[in-house]
Amino acid sequence: MPGAIPDEVLDDIRERVDIVELASEYLSLKKTGDNFKALCPFHTEKTASFVISRKKQIFHCFGCGVGGNVYSLIMKMEGLDFPEAVERLAKRCGVSLPTSSRVDRFREELYRINAFAQDFYSQNLRTKEGQSVLKYLQERGLNKESISSFTLGYAPSGWTNLLNLAISKGFKIEEIERAGLIIKKEQSGSSPGIGDYYDRFRERLIFPICDIQGQVVGFGGRILKEGEPKYLNSPETPIYNKGQILYGLNLAKTAIREAGRAIIVEGYMDVILCHQYGFINTVGVCGTALTEGQIRLLRRYTQEAILIYDPDPAGMKAVLRGMDLLNEEGFNVKIVELIQGSDPADFLKRRGVDDFKRSLDSSEGLFEYRLGKALEKADLSSPEEKAKVVEEVIPTIVKTKDQIQVHIFIKRLAEKLHLAEEVILSEVRSRRRGVKEGEGLREHLKSKEKGIIECERDLVRLMLLDEDIRKETLKEVDEEEFQDGLSQKVIQLLKNFALRQEGLEVKRIIDLLEEEGKAVISSLILEERAKEERMKLVRAYLLRMRENRLNKGIRDLKEKIAVAEKTKDKELGLLLNQYQRLVKEVRFLKQGA
Ligand SMILES: [Zn+2]
Incomplete structure (x- = not known):
């Protein structure tokens, strides 16, 4: 909802941006009568039900029900929240926003520090120490374009490289700490100074993590020598919530919408190599189990997802949970299980694009996958084991919304179990x-x-x-x-x-x-109907509403009267009077109609 941005400014922007022009940047529009039509970008359809009115400056899809004005349109197309949408459109039409209403300054500062840190890390790839990192990246199969489009970097050895440089550039210690880039030493006193802090990321390959707009919100750091942990992430901050970020989505979103589906992988390298090999509709969960927040994010662009993962039994439970969540949220979910011990990055490097494509095409649906898993370990000669199989797969059937699919699943399960x-x-x-x-x-x-x-x-x-x-x-x-x-x-x-x-x-x-x-x-507003005799309709509606209300009152009174009769309440007479009055009113209304 509009916050600190004054109404006049919102109105001004709304006046200046034409919804038809804005929509035409995303969609191919056809003029029909007063309106424009297009295939809806938010659901799959063959005939256009997405209607845009220049006169009224609103849009609506009669297929999936989304609709709104210019702000809603850009929010949906670009996955922005309201203040972000206002900023984007303001820039577009040259309206300047009062500075106080810009997205929270506090957050602005965090973005600024992260941008600074990202720049520092990527500069370090070009130093002498960085050469070995570049070599490592090349060995993993990354080309220059990938390294630069994902703005990879290197955090050098030493304890205070970033800290000292940031301070010299005028950043405050508290801000650098709030961004999660430095850590306070445990034995530091009550008023800590520079000497009480050290860099969080040291001798690590750095993956900047971006929000949908491509602003850096945090970092993932992979260790290059021996040591623990293998991956280290920024802590959560006001701009970085792990459950609300999908790695690579800022680069993948358009491709996801165009392809009609998203590929979900586990690691940073997997995402980058998938993009490099042309599978730009790939995003990564990177260290978390798939969350509802991430699924909601994804749903702005598609309702179909293919999960690819390395079938190590440890991560299995989290993967299954993620698939169930997607299914519950109405996604069409498919799973690709690569050969043991290989992740998408290795697979692409060793087997190439065609084999990878074949794996995607042979992906299984969630039900088939679960059934396969359950049957692997079951001895079907025992009724208890059969019951176990049913137990494993039936929740998936229950939560599937498409009734034809439900029917097919039931048939399959019955066949397999001879039930x-x-x-x-x-x-x-x-x-x-x-x-x-x-x-x-x-x-x-x-x-x-x-x-x-x-x-x-x-x-x-x-x-x-x-x-x-x-x-x-x-x-x-x-x-x-x-x-x-x-x-x-x-x-x-x-x-x-x-x-x-x-x-x-x-x-x-x-x-x-x-x-x-x-x-x-x-x-x-956009529904096209024959011209009605409007005032007459209004009368009828008002009447209908009043009648409805009176009837409700009558029902309530009847109940009260029944109770009052039983308990011989003194109020009974009063209630009966009220009842008579309401009944009369209804009769009067009906005569008038
Ligand atoms: Zn639609």
Whole structure:
């Protein structure tokens, strides 16, 4: 949500950037009537359902439901948060932002130190000491382009190289420490000076770790001689959260979107060599098990992932967990298991691109993979062992959303275990019920209110489209009369605009809504329908809402009356009066309609 950036500035930028122009940099647009259409970049489709309106300066995809204004569009395309999107568009149209509203200065300082350190490390590759490191990189198969596009570097031997240089460049000790580049000695006193610190990275090959925009947020350091640990990483800082970063994503994001899938590998070298051999849609988890944060990041670009990993049993559990997470998040997951003891980097170097491609093509789906693993160790003559196999793979079936796939999995499992399909099917069903007990009820309740919510949203739509309707209707309704949270919010916003006597524009309203709200409102506005007799519809909607509310009141009263009758409550008379009044009101409403 907009923070410290003043509304006038946001408006100014929004006025200057044309959404059609912006979109045309990413998509090939076709003009249809007043609008433009394109194939949606956020889901796979064959006919265009991504609509952009120049007049209203908003977009919406009628296939997957995303939508919004220029800010939302660039956020989605580039994976930016709101302040970042504002900065990007401000630069683009030449609006200068007030400095205080730039992304937190504190963070800015961390970026600056990291950029300085990255520069220092890469300079060191060109020193005499750095020659052996370059040689090592060449032996591992890296070419010059890879070394420079991943800005690899070297932290020299010695305890204070980076520290001294940073201080001489005017950085403060606390800042360098906060960035995780130096470490305080254990026996240092209460007011430590330069002498109490030493460099975190020494005699290590350095992999700068970048966020999506390519800003350095941390470092990974690999030891080159004997010693422990083999890999050393920056600690977490305000700009570096390990679970929210995928190594190489800044370079891979466009290729991932174009390829429609991401390749996920484990190590830094794996990522770099995959890129070098043309598999630019590769990212690395580098030292963590795949997290939900990383998956959400990836989902901005694709919903398909191929995991490649070295099948060492120690890391197995984490890999399986990661695959399950991807599956649960709706990803189509495939797995490639390379021959024992070889990682993608080695594999590419020894076997070449074609063999690597073949491995990708022969990747297995999550279910097949788990089934294979479970069968490897099972003795199928024993019923207990069969049950174990079912136990291993059934969670994957239960969590798979595509029903055709579920059917195929059940069939496969039944065949392999010589069981009747019905047995497995009923097991899947009963587990589903277990998972969804709460959800089912909620869904049911929702469907009951759906009619009224649709009616409320259509009313909101008419209010957004037509100034007269807006003015008239605002006089008559309060946000409390709406059941739909989004409609309430929009009505509230409309009131505020009216109070300040400002002109209203839908694209401004959109900035003030959450993700789901943006999508709903943009779709309501762009939906093409025949011209309605608008005022008449509004009347009908208002009536319907009022009737709905009265009926609810009547139901509540009935319950209270029943209780009061049993307990012989003195209130009974009063309640009955109220009841009569409501019933009369409903009758009156219906006659008027
Ligand atoms: Zn879409």
